[in-house]
Amino acid sequence: MIGRLNHIAIVVPDLGKATKQYEDLFGAVVSLPQNLDDHGVTVVFIELPNTKIELLTPLGINSPIEKFLERNPSGGIHHICYEVADISKAKSVLIEKGARIIGDGEVKIGAHGKPVIFLHPKEFNGTLIELEEL
């Protein structure tokens, strides 16, 4: 079912500083920041040869990553995203096998405009997993 690793999402307390670090220390190419108002985050993308890293920081009030940053003031890896060919089919298989989908269990449109679901980290080795249809 799972295909490529689409991205690793890392929450950072200071997006400017983190961008500069990836550029200056690691020699990586980092995109310009994008405000995703509907998702309450500002994001930059680091394109690696085989996948991408997303650096996220809270945007506006009630950002969904605000609490994560309170618990992890230095930042931290928030989730990893695997690609699937058919999100509805993936969801059915997972529910049938007893996995918990986060939220109301419905497929949502994620930050990249693609259909996504998130799986509960308690059941997946403390790892928040996003599945994204591509």
Next chain:
Amino acid sequence: MIGRLNHIAIVVPDLGKATKQYEDLFGAVVSLPQNLDDHGVTVVFIELPNTKIELLTPLGINSPIEKFLERNPSGGIHHICYEVADISKAKSVLIEKGARIIGDGEVKIGAHGKPVIFLHPKEFNGTLIELEEL
């Protein structure tokens, strides 16, 4: 400096259960477990089309991931690994720019038999980063 994402390392409390989960729920191909006695871990590899996931669990006494598991009983993402072409050069650049190398600052031979260094998570957005020469 950084190239491909080599792997994501996830510490798991029960390697058999985690293996079964990736196989049965995600349809992934998981390698047989390998005991890395010198590193105090048992590991399986999940080959994705573009990178790999390593599931680690403690092996023997004084495993370096024992404390991580105490703090994170469900498991969690332990580190991510970026490839570099020249680890000594990478190390020099990083030290020159003020980054902290974990341990005595020397290049070590990592779990894959390649030269590696680890960077301090406090300075890198709460993310433990391994650089591996390939």
